[in-house]
Amino acid sequence: MVTDRTEPPIERRASLRAFNSFGLPAVAATLVRVRSESDVKRMVDHPEIGPAPKLILGGGSNLVLTRDVAAVVLKVEIPGRRLVSASPEAVVVEAGAGENWHDFVAWTLEQGWPGLENLALIPGTVGAAPVQNIGAYGVELAERFESLDGVDLITGRSVTLSAAQCAFGYRDSVFKQLLAGKTLITRVRFRLPRPWQPVLGYLDLQRRMHETGVHDPDARTVFDWVCAIRRAKLPDPQQIGNAGSFFKNPVVSAEQCRDIIGRDPSVVHYPLPDGHFKLAAGWLIDACGWKGKSIGRAGVYERQALVLVNRGGAIGAEVLTLARAIQESVYGRFGIRLEPEPLIL
Numbered sequence: 001m002v003t004d005r006t007e008p009p010i011e012r013r014a015s016l017r018a019f020n021s022f023g024l025p026a027v028a029a030t031l032v033r034v035r036s037e038s039d040v041k042r043m044v045d046h047p048e049i050g051p052a053p054k055l056i057l058g059g060g061s062n063l064v065l066t067r068d069v070a071a072v073v074l075k076v077e078i079p080g081r082r083l084v085s086a087s088p089e090a091v092v093v094e095a096g097a098g099e100n101w102h103d104f105v106a107w108t109l110e111q112g113w114p115g116l117e118n119l120a121l122i123p124g125t126v127g128a129a130p131v132q133n134i135g136a137y138g139v140e141l142a143e144r145f146e147s148l149d150g151v152d153l154i155t156g157r158s159v160t161l162s163a164a165q166c167a168f169g170y171r172d173s174v175f176k177q178l179l180a181g182k183t184l185i186t187r188v189r190f191r192l193p194r195p196w197q198p199v200l201g202y203l204d205l206q207r208r209m210h211e212t213g214v215h216d217p218d219a220r221t222v223f224d225w226v227c228a229i230r231r232a233k234l235p236d237p238q239q240i241g242n243a244g245s246f247f248k249n250p251v252v253s254a255e256q257c258r259d260i261i262g263r264d265p266s267v268v269h270y271p272l273p274d275g276h277f278k279l280a281a282g283w284l285i286d287a288c289g290w291k292g293k294s295i296g297r298a299g300v301y302e303r304q305a306l307v308l309v310n311r312g313g314a315i316g317a318e319v320l321t322l323a324r325a326i327q328e329s330v331y332g333r334f335g336i337r338l339e340p341e342p343l344i345l
């Protein structure tokens with residue numbers, strides 16, 4: 001049921017500092033908070049808002065703001081959580097795009113629907129999760145995805161996209177490419193397979209099993225372990241501004257990998273099914289001596305070199321300067337170009 005409300009207010013010259021987890025200063029010329037699908041459609045039909053370029057903003061946890069935003073910022077605040085179906089094979093659950101991701105994960109566990117526990121404590125919203133195909137500790141969103149609803153911001157039509165249509169890749173989807181700024185995700189459905197099987201292959205989880213002696217953890221235990229692991233090595237954006245991993249883990253050919261191992265035998269590398277290797281960008285940055293270093297008010301987190309942080313009052317340009325310096329030194333030493341993971345505006 002769509003409850004007809006009045007048009008959402010159009011905010012002018014809105015500060016975005018509180019809406020990006022890096023805590024970077026920037027002003028949106030126009031910002032609208034959308035709380036329902038009909039709000040989105042009203043904005044598409046709006047004579048002034050409709051034709052303007054859009055920036056779709058979720059939790060702002062994967063964003064580096066280097067300047068003020070001229071595009072119309074649509075801040076997605078669509079609420080709601082529900083069970084769609086339950087069968088012996090799977091539980092399908094749905095959440096509004098504006099729901100907080102971690103709270104949603106915790107809620108599914110409380111309901112007795114495990115499957116998302118490895119993705120606990122990832123900052124951001126449900127609607128942003130498919131955009132970058134969030135992943136952690138051996139599980140990617142794509143593996144738990146059913147479908148999503150959105151609104152085409154050109155035509156105002158409702159659309160439903162399957163996993164194939166979302167074109168998920170490593171920290172990538174169609175929403176970072178072809179549909180960027182064009183389709184606003186309103187609701188996401190997740191398929192949680194039954195019977196539940198824990199995913200415990202990731203090294204950090206293996207360590208927990210050995211330390212605790214618990215070899216058949218339930219979903220709640222895996223959830224608690226993931227939270228503890230994340231808290232130990234990733235900064236809480238409420239306390240230290242950051243956008244999670246700043247670079248993607250680079251993929252190199254077997255030949256390139258052999259060459260790097262020849263020079264640095266301890267390089268952290270993982271074989272991929274297609275014969276390529278994924279390298280740990282954090283390790284590469286760490287090896288270049290960046291951990292704990294700063295340029296201006298932007299720094300490299302002490303406990304995880306893949307995370308750049310705001311040491312207090314940083315502006316986006318400082319973060320970019322630091323990122324470029326890191327890219328140059330990693331390229332100089334290893335011949336690898338690191339690709340930023342967050343959206344840089």
Ligand code: EPU
Pocket residue numbers: 135136137138233234243244245246247248249268280281282283286291303304305306341
């Ligand atoms: N490492 C170092 N030094 C560092 C950081 C890492 O030597 O400063 C080494 C670690 O010892 C480990 C390897 O690099 O051997 C990989 O580190 P870690 O397990 O912490 O994972 P990651 O590759 O740095 C990725 C994701 C994270 C995700 C974790 C866990 C990317 C870009 N990042 O990090 O995702 O939480 O795995 O699955 O894929 C994010 O995307 O924002 C994010 C935090």
